[in-house]
Amino acid sequence: MDLSYTERERAFRDELREWLAANPPGERPQGEEADYAWRRDWQRRLHEGGWAGVHWPVEYGGRGASLMETAIFFEELGRARAPLPANVLGLLLGGPTLMVWGTEEQKDRYLPPILSAQEIWCQGFSEPDAGSDLAALKTRARRDGDGWVVSGQKVWTSGAQFSKWCMLVARTDPDVPKHKGLTYFLMDMEQEAVQVRPLVQITGEADFNELFVEEARIPDENVIGGVGNGWKVALTTLMNERAGLGFFLQVRLRQLLDELVEQAAASGALDDPRVADRLGDLHVRTEILRLTAYRGLSAIEQYGQPGPEGSLVKWLWSDTNQMLTQLAADVVGPEALTAGRPWAYELLRARGNSIEGGTTEILKNIVAERVLGLPRAR
Amino acid sequence: MRFTLTDDQREIQRTARDLLANRSSFEKVRAAAEQGPDEALWRELCELGWPGIAVAEAHGGQGLGAVELAVLLEELGYACAATPFLGTVLAAAAIEHAGSDAQRERWLPGLAAGELRGALGAPGELMPDAPGANVVVVVDLAQRTAAVADADAVEPVQTIDPTRRYGRAPAGGEPLEGDAGPAIDRALVAVSAELVGLAQRALDMSVEYVKERKQFGVPVGTFQAVQHRAAQMLLDVEGGRSAALYAAWTADADPQRLPLAAAMAKAWASDAGRSATASAIQLHGGIGFTWEADVHWLFKRAQLDSAFLGAGAAHRARVTALTRPT
Numbered sequence: 001m002d003l004s005y006t007e008r009e010r011a012f013r014d015e016l017r018e019w020l021a022a023n024p025p026g027e028r029p030q031g032e033e034a035d036y037a038w039r040r041d042w043q044r045r046l047h048e049g050g051w052a053g054v055h056w057p058v059e060y061g062g063r064g065a066s067l068m069e070t071a072i073f074f075e076e077l078g079r080a081r082a083p084l085p086a087n088v089l090g091l092l093l094g095g096p097t098l099m100v101w102g103t104e105e106q107k108d109r110y111l112p113p114i115l116s117a118q119e120i121w122c123q124g125f126s127e128p129d130a131g132s133d134l135a136a137l138k139t140r141a142r143r144d145g146d147g148w149v150v151s152g153q154k155v156w157t158s159g160a161q162f163s164k165w166c167m168l169v170a171r172t173d174p175d176v177p178k179h180k181g182l183t184y185f186l187m188d189m190e191q192e193a194v195q196v197r198p199l200v201q202i203t204g205e206a207d208f209n210e211l212f213v214e215e216a217r218i219p220d221e222n223v224i225g226g227v228g229n230g231w232k233v234a235l236t237t238l239m240n241e242r243a244g245l246g247f248f249l250q251v252r253l254r255q256l257l258d259e260l261v262e263q264a265a266a267s268g269a270l271d272d273p274r275v276a277d278r279l280g281d282l283h284v285r286t287e288i289l290r291l292t293a294y295r296g297l298s299a300i301e302q303y304g305q306p307g308p309e310g311s312l313v314k315w316l317w318s319d320t321n322q323m324l325t326q327l328a329a330d331v332v333g334p335e336a337l338t339a340g341r342p343w344a345y346e347l348l349r350a351r352g353n354s355i356e357g358g359t360t361e362i363l364k365n366i367v368a369e370r371v372l373g374l375p376r377a378r
Numbered sequence: 379m380r381f382t383l384t385d386d387q388r389e390i391q392r393t394a395r396d397l398l399a400n401r402s403s404f405e406k407v408r409a410a411a412e413q414g415p416d417e418a419l420w421r422e423l424c425e426l427g428w429p430g431i432a433v434a435e436a437h438g439g440q441g442l443g444a445v446e447l448a449v450l451l452e453e454l455g456y457a458c459a460a461t462p463f464l465g466t467v468l469a470a471a472a473i474e475h476a477g478s479d480a481q482r483e484r485w486l487p488g489l490a491a492g493e494l495r496g497a498l499g500a501p502g503e504l505m506p507d508a509p510g511a512n513v514v515v516v517v518d519l520a521q522r523t524a525a526v527a528d529a530d531a532v533e534p535v536q537t538i539d540p541t542r543r544y545g546r547a548p549a550g551g552e553p554l555e556g557d558a559g560p561a562i563d564r565a566l567v568a569v570s571a572e573l574v575g576l577a578q579r580a581l582d583m584s585v586e587y588v589k590e591r592k593q594f595g596v597p598v599g600t601f602q603a604v605q606h607r608a609a610q611m612l613l614d615v616e617g618g619r620s621a622a623l624y625a626a627w628t629a630d631a632d633p634q635r636l637p638l639a640a641a642m643a644k645a646w647a648s649d650a651g652r653s654a655t656a657s658a659i660q661l662h663g664g665i666g667f668t669w670e671a672d673v674h675w676l677f678k679r680a681q682l683d684s685a686f687l688g689a690g691a692a693h694r695a696r697v698t699a700l701t702r703p704t
């Protein structure tokens with residue numbers, strides 16, 4: 001074990017810093033559309049600079065960065081106050097899933113436009129009656145000639161309004177046990193048969209959507225990982241969501257914490273031992289999250305994909321982010337509860353953290369059953 | 379000793395619950411969030427004499443006590459009602475308990491009848507019901523003094539809780555000559571009671587939901603993780619209710635114990651209100667994170683109430699200071 005940077009890693013960091021200094025992400029604009037356009041443009045610039053898929057292998061158009069370099073990449077992005085790239089689900093979930101399960105043709109076709117943000121991806125897993133119990137999903141895909149016809153409803157689909165492709169899990173065989181009859185598709189969002197209806201969140205914004213799918217067509221070559229194998233493919237996506245996204249999000253958490261500490265120092269709140277105690281706790285948690293995320297990256301290196309330990313990272317992240325944004329309400333004062341102000345937004349948005357990507361209750365079940373090997377509750 | 383509501387108090391509670399279930403549905407709350415306070419509801423509450431419930435009869439009130447007021451506020455919290463009730467009763471309590479005779483005569487009858495609207499809070503902080511208030515009481519929490527500020531100087535602030543109007547008032551104004559300590563403590567009790575109501579509603583909605591919502595072929599309320607969270611919410615609620623009712627009782631019956639009791643109530647209720655309403659979102663899953671599910675109104679109001687006049691940590695510190703061995 002050696003946690004210091006090598007010569008090469010330092011060179012990587014210096015090169016990246018230089019690039020970021022020459023290509024600052026700029027200020028987050030007001031409004032959802034503008035924000036999205038900004039993130040899309042940011043990803044394009046990353047791509048042009050050769051930084052969009054740092055962790056992707058060179059053969060897939062990535063930079064083939066080592067895990068340590070990938071970690072450095074995320075941290076430097078955080079330091080530069082860069083936003084999540086617009087196609088975050090493609091980069092961190094969809095791409096890696098294709099790399100494990102896709103055919104050569106699929107990888108050639110779909111990976112490059114993920115990197116360039118030319119084609120945005122969304123995740124159509126959850127349904128009104130299948131959230132935590134994802135395998136109970138009812139969206140039906142039936143064979144029709146050399147393709148599939150899909151009908152059903154998805155819900156909470158983040159970014160669907162901007163997406164070209166949907167990672168869609170549908171039931172292709174209703175007559176086998178629920179985990180076995182599923183297939184993972186890439187569905188083209190640009191067809192009449194797919195209707196997107198925005199859902200307003202408690203923040204007042206509409207980042208997620210309902211999808212109404214009525215006889216949508218999906219060609220056979222858009223099946224990922226084989227018919228009937230959808231559950232396994234979906235798990236790859238979910239593990240990447242919990243581990244890979246977790247890494248990105250811990251950097252964001254660090255940014256927020258630094259901001260809060262700065263404000264507390266400026267206002268004098270930091271001299272209050274009660275505040276100091278809680279900020280110290282948040283520092284410890286954020287660092288432990290970071291260190292655990294590093295170890296998670298090593299696990300990916302060793303086993304090719306993240307393990308269920310990723311659940312710990314996502315759980316710790318959502319808890320810590322909720323604690324942090326709640327503390328801000330005490331430390332920052334009225335500003336933190338004023339509509340439209342950044343801290344107020346973060347406070348509300350953080351409530352979704354323990355629900356999205358698998359609820360904390362479900363993550364704890366996974367840890368208990370799959371990591372600790374405890375008997376299933378029922 | 380008998381730690382239950384009297385028949386009369388229970389009657390007030392029942393009447394309030396029934397009335398608000400009818401008149402302050404979430405549909406109404408949603409409308410108020412867009413259009414401002416529910417004036418029709420406010421008029422109705424005024425006709426019933428609610429704003430004057432704890433004000434002495436000599437000043438046009440009903441001459442009941444802090445317990446009755448707490449009972450009403452819990453119900454108003456339960457309904458997340460969009461009226462200027464809280465600010466008005468807090469201003470009235472401050473004037474009644476810290477004002478001069480002249481000040482009482484000048485403002486109390488109007489406040490008790492709801493013809494005048496009031497607000498109370500610390501200068502520069504978010505003050506509930508301040509925009510549109512006629513009597514704005516600013517309190518100095520450290521010095522335990524109060525003054526009636528210039529109502530025109532209130533600067534409205536749009537907060538994350540659009541079901542109530544908030545504003546910021548500057549320090550200074552016409553001083554209330556008495557000790558404002560009891561008035562501040564009464565305000566802490568009142569807002570704690572509202573927090574208990576919010577938390578109770580969060581719990582009731584959650585229990586109802588997890589009994590209905592099925593995953594893995596069973597109601598999600600079958601899972602112990604869900605059960606334990608709901609059980610925790612009940613502890614949050616009941617602990618807060620014990621503390622708020624006790625503190626309300628001391629206000630009239632044993633004022634010497636009021637400062638500690640009020641600090642205890644606000645310490646517990648601030649945290650309990652936050653955590654129970656956050657739990658309600660969690661137990662509703664993705665639905666709970668949507669605007670249309672209504673649980674977020676409770677979370678948002680609880681956030682504002684919790685920060686109002688100091689959140690949990692501030693009051694825990696006060697509890698320790700008040701119980702320090704001499």
Ligand SMILES: Cc1cc2nc3c(=O)[nH]c(=O)nc-3n(C[C@H](O)[C@H](O)[C@H](O)COP(=O)(O)OP(=O)(O)OC[C@H]3O[C@@H](n4cnc5c(N)ncnc54)[C@H](O)[C@@H]3O)c2cc1C
Pocket residue numbers: 122123124125126128129130131132133155156157158159208352355356357358359360361362365591593594598601602603604660661662663664665667
């Ligand atoms: C901001 C946000 C963005 C999202 N984006 C997407 C997206 O892009 N694509 C997508 O497919 N989905 C998305 N989701 C959906 C998310 O994955 C689901 O909301 C989540 O899996 C929970 O499902 P549910 O909402 O049906 O809640 P339910 O499963 O109904 O859960 C209700 C409650 O019961 C608990 N519970 C359920 N089962 C158990 C159990 N076995 N043991 C203990 N407790 C249990 C839950 O923890 C929760 O508290 C998003 C959600 C949010 C909040």
